[in-house]
Amino acid sequence: MHSESMDVSPHGVRALWRKARGYPMSDSARHSLAVQLGDQLLEPADVALWEEVADDDSVPLEFLFAGANDGDQLAEVLQRVVEDRLQDERRAEFRRHLKQRQESALRRRKASAAEEGDAKEEKWRSYLQKPAVEANFQVHAVFDAGTRMRKVLGCRVSMSAEAARDLGKICFRHVFESDDEEKDRLQALKWYEDPFLSCFYGCSCVLTVVVVLWLCMLLPAVVRRF
Incomplete structure (x- = not known):
């Protein structure tokens, strides 16, 4: 569901959140957006779009927490957690861009990489010129969304389009991340940070060990027969 470019207007970000409906949140997003309410973590x-905010400049989102007993502090704690998580994401993005720029500077020493280096340098300048993102986080309501059998608290909030898009990349990266962003992120990953490669190499090692053990058990029997 990636696209080459993303519409970062409130309308465009809302459209992306509509696309994300029905998809499960990533496990890492659930862990990083957990709230501590008393002795409950x-x-x-789920995080999803809701449509009852009149402000066209913001993106309305609804958080659902299963098993919550008391929502008195939910709004304040959730705001702090979301804003901290967005800051972490921006710091990680800055480190990723800085690393790419440093690697590009090393490659520019070679004449064949001059054009690529210029493109990377231009991307770095464009990134530095981006204005700081203001979350404009606002809580509208905390409500009981559960049943008699299951306690669920909902928290309806709104935030700026830029912050909502960053949150979307945390929760539903496959929907909110553009092709270029995905390419840059994957290029910055070490092999052990890539889930696919980690699984592939891990399974390959296990299979190799199994084959070696099988050969060790088989060869003595073959030698005795001959």
């Missing part, structure tokens, strides 16, 4: 069951 609650992970969000």
Whole structure:
């Protein structure tokens, strides 16, 4: 569901959140957006768009927390958790861009990489010129969204389009991340940070060990027969 470019207007970001409906949140997003309410550590069951905010400049989102007993502090704690998580994401993005720029500077020493280096340098300048993102996080309501059998608390909030898009990349990266962003992120990953490669190499090692053990058991029997 990636696209070459993303519409970062409130309308465009809302459209992306509509696309994300029905997809499960990533496990890492659930863990990083967990809220501590007393002795309860609650992970969000879902984050989705809701449509009842009149402000066209913001993106309205609804968090659902299963098992919550008391929502008195939910709004304040959730705001702090979301804003901290967005800051972490921006710091990680800055480090990723800085690393790419440093690697590009090394490659520019070679004449064949001059054009690529210029493109990377231009991307770095464009990134530095981007204005700081203001979350404009606002809580509208905390409500009981559960049943008699299951306690669920909902928290309806709104935030700026830029912050909502960053949150979307945390929760539903496959929907909110553009092709270029995905390419840059994957290029910055080490092999052990890539889930696919980690699984592939891990399985390959296990299979290799199994084959070696099988050969060790088989060869003595073959030698005795001959």
